[in-house]
Amino acid sequence: MALSKIWVFGESSNGKATSTTLELLAKARELAGTVEVVATSADLAAEVGAHGATKVLVVGGTDGKLLGPAVAGAVAAAVAAGNGPDAVFLATSYDGRDVAGRLSVKLDAPVITNVVNLVERDGGLAGVVPVFGGTQDVYTKFTTDKTNLFLIRPKSFAAEESGGGAAAVEDLAAADNGATGAAVVTNRFVEEKTGPSLDDAAVVVAGGRGLGDKDNYALVENLAKQLGAAPGASRAIVDAGWVPYSYQVGQTGKVVKPDVYIAAGISGATQHLVGMKGSKHIIAINKDPEAPIFSVADLGIVGDVNKVLPKLLEALQAR
Amino acid sequence: MNVVVCVKQIPDPADPGALDPNTKTLKRDGKLILDESDSYGVEMALQLVDAAGGGEVTLVSMAPNGETAGLRTALAMGAAKAVLVSDDALQGSDALGTSKVLAKAIERAGQADLILTATESSDGYTGTVPEQIAELLSLPSVTFAKSITVDGSSVKVQRQTESGYDDVECPLPAVVSVTAGVVEPRYPSFKGIMAAKSKPVDQVGLGDLGVDAGSVGWAGAGQEIVEIATAEARAASTVVEDDGEAFQKIVDMLAELKIV
Ligand SMILES: Cc1cc2nc3c(=O)[nH]c(=O)nc-3n(C[C@H](O)[C@H](O)[C@H](O)COP(=O)(O)OP(=O)(O)OC[C@H]3O[C@@H](n4cnc5c(N)ncnc54)[C@H](O)[C@@H]3O)c2cc1C
Numbered sequence: 392m393a394l395s396k397i398w399v400f401g402e403s404s405n406g407k408a409t410s411t412t413l414e415l416l417a418k419a420r421e422l423a424g425t426v427e428v429v430a431t432s433a434d435l436a437a438e439v440g441a442h443g444a445t446k447v448l449v450v451g452g453t454d455g456k457l458l459g460p461a462v463a464g465a466v467a468a469a470v471a472a473g474n475g476p477d478a479v480f481l482a483t484s485y486d487g488r489d490v491a492g493r494l495s496v497k498l499d500a501p502v503i504t505n506v507v508n509l510v511e512r513d514g515g516l517a518g519v520v521p522v523f524g525g526t527q528d529v530y531t532k533f534t535t536d537k538t539n540l541f542l543i544r545p546k547s548f549a550a551e552e553s554g555g556g557a558a559a560v561e562d563l564a565a566a567d568n569g570a571t572g573a574a575v576v577t578n579r580f581v582e583e584k585t586g587p588s589l590d591d592a593a594v595v596v597a598g599g600r601g602l603g604d605k606d607n608y609a610l611v612e613n614l615a616k617q618l619g620a621a622p623g624a625s626r627a628i629v630d631a632g633w634v635p636y637s638y639q640v641g642q643t644g645k646v647v648k649p650d651v652y653i654a655a656g657i658s659g660a661t662q663h664l665v666g667m668k669g670s671k672h673i674i675a676i677n678k679d680p681e682a683p684i685f686s687v688a689d690l691g692i693v694g695d696v697n698k699v700l701p702k703l704l705e706a707l708q709a710r
Numbered sequence: 711m712n713v714v715v716c717v718k719q720i721p722d723p724a725d726p727g728a729l730d731p732n733t734k735t736l737k738r739d740g741k742l743i744l745d746e747s748d749s750y751g752v753e754m755a756l757q758l759v760d761a762a763g764g765g766e767v768t769l770v771s772m773a774p775n776g777e778t779a780g781l782r783t784a785l786a787m788g789a790a791k792a793v794l795v796s797d798d799a800l801q802g803s804d805a806l807g808t809s810k811v812l813a814k815a816i817e818r819a820g821q822a823d824l825i826l827t828a829t830e831s832s833d834g835y836t837g838t839v840p841e842q843i844a845e846l847l848s849l850p851s852v853t854f855a856k857s858i859t860v861d862g863s864s865v866k867v868q869r870q871t872e873s874g875y876d877d878v879e880c881p882l883p884a885v886v887s888v889t890a891g892v893v894e895p896r897y898p899s900f901k902g903i904m905a906a907k908s909k910p911v912d913q914v915g916l917g918d919l920g921v922d923a924g925s926v927g928w929a930g931a932g933q934e935i936v937e938i939a940t941a942e943a944r945a946a947s948t949v950v951e952d953d954g955e956a957f958q959k960i961v962d963m964l965a966e967l968k969i970v
């Protein structure tokens with residue numbers, strides 16, 4: 392084992408650990424003897440314990456605040472006191488990136504970002520980062536003995552229970568973050584979304600600019616409904632205001648790994664591919680035979696989405 | 711109100727370049743352009759200064775070889791001036807090194823009420839620079855802004871979340887990172903393009919900023935690439951031309967996979 396202690400930044404939504412938190416725990420357990428979670432609430436203790444964390448280190452006083460300064464401050468203080476870990480794993484999430492950026496400066500240590508795998512190299516850890524639309528993998532290692540900071544993409548690993556009991560809860564002493572912690576959350580808005588979520592749907596039907604018109608997105612929604620699938624989108628149509636941001640698949644949206652991904656009128660830009668390339672089966676419909684999406688598709692249909700989708704829907708309804 | 715916008719000048723994404731096998735970094739020759747992701751910050755800054763009824767927008771950029779092509783685009787949109795950091799010692803800088811330089815350049819740009827960046831650059835996409843700058847400047851920050859309003863001495867931001875957005879309030883000065891689509895960037899007018907040619911670009915090196923060359927560039931990057939491997943390719947695909955019946959192929963595949 393290359394490292395003795397790894398801390399995982401534990402995130403939650405609605406009182407439950409995010410799936411990425413549990414994925415990171417599975418990998419951390421494989422790489423280090425001791426795995427502990429840094430979180431802003433003790434709520435996660437049972438869940439992360441069942442996934443192999445022995446402790447939850449709670450950073451207090453973050454209610455109504457953005458988490459970056461407080462969590463980074465507390466972790467940096469622990470490192471300074473000699474109680475820090477060898478590595479910190481954080482998810483490429485909103486708060487994960489905030490914490491990593493702040494922590495990097497506090498420790499004067501770089502972050503390896505966009506990591507999709509971690510491997511042992513010469514007694515240390517190397518982060519595997521895909522480049523050029525995932526055609527090449529770059530392995531990067533730290534050259535200093537500072538705390539190794541990794542920002543890891545969602546769905547890089549499979550979550551796995553360890554059979555462990557609830558994690559012990561301890562406080563992680565807060566640091567004085569001066570003016571940096573002054574941003575406060577005054578209100579939270581949750582967009583209503585029914586049906587399966589992009590995160591765990593077995594089938595995703597995603598639409599892009601090739602649909603031609605906002606109203607045609609209904610084709611995608613109807614097909615999704617018929618298949619019990621989650622509807623998704625390229626950034627082009629999110630930016631155009633056809634669908635909310637929460638539908639976006641890709642580098643700046645969701646990473647999805649369904650059994651089947653259907654891309655309708657999506658060109659397959661590298662930033663889109665990184666969000667869906669891991670799908671088990673990919674079906675693409677695009678009128679341009681040269682569209683890059685075909686390079687990752689198992690089944691490619693060169694044709695007009697607005698002709699293929701209605702017929703497909705009709706055939707499925709008739710079954 | 712004075713707003714500083716960090717703008718990265720990048721190789722044209724339509725022509726992505728290649729990894730240099732010797733230095734194991736991206737080869738960057740040829741002309742650079744304004745990262746589209748930063749055009750949103752520039753537009754936002756111009757609108758905020760307008761709404762405040764006074765002040766100016768200053769650009770800050772770090773780029774090799776005294777590159778100004780991307781800066782001129784942003785100046786043509788309406789920014790007043792720019793600070794450009796260009797120094798051979800910066801080659802190989804990672805996000806932390808870049809942030810150290812940008813933080814000093816922001817200070818040089820003058821008293822800023824608000825500092826804008828994109829959430830991530832199109833070529834590097836580490837997405838850590840905004841928070842690193844904020845921490846180096848000891849400022850509060852709000853990331854992933856999809857809307858920004860300034861109200862006297864504080865900024866109100868709708869911050870994107872997994873499931874919607876949070877309203878966040880933060881005292882100024884602050885660093886805010888903006889998402890693509892936060893505003894619609896304007897096209898530079900002919901007049902703007904002409905005016906941009908004579909707008910001041912303060913080109914500086916590490917010495918001018920008081921940044922230690924050992925803390926940036928190759929020397930300061932605490933990481934190294936140990937291997938570049940070709941990723942596993944997906945199995946070959948079946949591509950068919952739609953003859954009006956291609957939908958049946960999809961039905962068959964879904965049936966075979968027991969989805970339907
Ligand atoms: C920093 C950064 C981050 C990004 N993050 C993301 C991200 O997270 N997710 C994302 O998706 N993108 C992202 N992008 C944008 C990405 O580069 C592309 O611009 C975007 O994915 C294109 O969306 P699209 O495929 O819908 O549109 P287009 O690229 O315009 O493609 C439309 C496609 O539809 C086809 N078409 C047109 N008409 C028809 C028809 N009638 N029938 C069938 N096909 C048709 C065309 O041949 C074309 O291939 C990002 C970009 C940057 C710079």
Ligand SMILES: Nc1ncnc2c1ncn2[C@@H]1O[C@H](COP(=O)(O)O)[C@@H](O)[C@H]1O
Pocket residue numbers: 716717718719745747748770771772773805808812826827828829830831832834835836837838839840
């Ligand atoms: N060299 C640079 N010059 C100016 N701004 C930069 C530079 N690098 C990063 N930035 C800013 O920081 C944002 C995030 O960059 P990154 O963390 O590299 O993804 C960019 O979109 C820019 O706004």
